[in-house]
Amino acid sequence: MPTPRAAATEVALGSGAPALPTPRGPYSAAVCALLRSGPPGAGRLLDLPQRERVDPWGEDVQLALQLCYELHYRGFRGVPPEWEWDIELLGLRRELERGWLAALRTATQPAEPLDALLDRLLTEPRDGSGPSHFLLAEGERWQAREYLALRSLYHLKEADPQAWAIPRLHGAAQAAFLAVEFDEYGAGRADRAHARLFAEMMADFGLDPSYGRYLDAAPAQALAVVNLMSLFGLHRALRGALVGQFAAVEISSSPGSARLAAAFARLGAGEAGTRFYREHVEADAVHEQVVRHDVIGALLREEPELAVDIAFGVAATGIVEDRFTEHLLGSWRAGRSSLRTGRALAR
Numbered sequence: 001m002p003t004p005r006a007a008a009t010e011v012a013l014g015s016g017a018p019a020l021p022t023p024r025g026p027y028s029a030a031v032c033a034l035l036r037s038g039p040p041g042a043g044r045l046l047d048l049p050q051r052e053r054v055d056p057w058g059e060d061v062q063l064a065l066q067l068c069y070e071l072h073y074r075g076f077r078g079v080p081p082e083w084e085w086d087i088e089l090l091g092l093r094r095e096l097e098r099g100w101l102a103a104l105r106t107a108t109q110p111a112e113p114l115d116a117l118l119d120r121l122l123t124e125p126r127d128g129s130g131p132s133h134f135l136l137a138e139g140e141r142w143q144a145r146e147y148l149a150l151r152s153l154y155h156l157k158e159a160d161p162q163a164w165a166i167p168r169l170h171g172a173a174q175a176a177f178l179a180v181e182f183d184e185y186g187a188g189r190a191d192r193a194h195a196r197l198f199a200e201m202m203a204d205f206g207l208d209p210s211y212g213r214y215l216d217a218a219p220a221q222a223l224a225v226v227n228l229m230s231l232f233g234l235h236r237a238l239r240g241a242l243v244g245q246f247a248a249v250e251i252s253s254s255p256g257s258a259r260l261a262a263a264f265a266r267l268g269a270g271e272a273g274t275r276f277y278r279e280h281v282e283a284d285a286v287h288e289q290v291v292r293h294d295v296i297g298a299l300l301r302e303e304p305e306l307a308v309d310i311a312f313g314v315a316a317t318g319i320v321e322d323r324f325t326e327h328l329l330g331s332w333r334a335g336r337s338s339l340r341t342g343r344a345l346a347r
Helices: 004-013 026-035 059-070 081-085 087-107 114-121 131-137 141-155 162-168 171-184 194-204 220-233 236-266 272-302 304-333
Strands: none
Touching: 026 059, 026 087, 059 087, 059 220, 081 087, 087 220, 087 304, 114 236, 114 272, 114 304, 131 141, 131 236, 131 304, 141 194, 141 220, 141 304, 162 171, 162 220, 162 236, 171 236, 171 272, 194 272, 220 236, 220 304, 236 272, 236 304, 272 304
């Protein structure tokens, strides 16, 4: 028999689509209004102000992109699924994507060779400045809970954005990619799926593991981490960049996962509160080799021209993660919440 907490987690995971969030500017407000207006059609148009230069990293653009992307996953409560392929909405998304892609390409210059980038992923930074170092050395329980709330936007859909790559790879690269994805989904066991383990960890920390629960609390830096995966996954032309993002996560995550498991144990987590990261210590140590040699190696033997795109994916992942880290640690070291609203974590 499942425990009451496990049963509650299962209910939360199956709770379906989240509610639409609160807009953060004219673009996200226009998208929200459109999605609330009923089924697409009937001459509805996006009510946008005069198009002007906007910050592609800002709250409004990142939330607008997240709204558009989420239509390809669970969607939003009360929003007809037909909006997923609405032409006008896709046109706005493409316009915002162009601006953000340009900013990402600028931020990743000068370009580095792929082998150098992959080698660096295996090297731990000497300054020990990431969130896992902070949480292990000096983090408090409220900071761990904020970290989990923000990461839930990614990990409660873990492996879903990368799954877009499956029909866009073939042969040995596809087979190796699927082997890693199979592990992410619990190797055939729903109770071992990584999204489920993350939800159980959230419940252990007294958080609500419902899908999309903390979207309103997440700043643009957290949204960008998830949006990057959807951007790469939903465009076949960016499949190499998606493989690069996949490699950046799988190759580098094992040491950080070990620190987070130790940090959460220090902060009073139970068995369920460390299982997700303990699982990743071992799994990603294996995935590291599979991704680098069997996925990337096989892909480049077939399509060597994708090396530039894979390198871009690795570098862009580093950019969005660095911005997320800077926001987290900057907030915590100043003694303030990293969330847009601290009320989101009320029990």
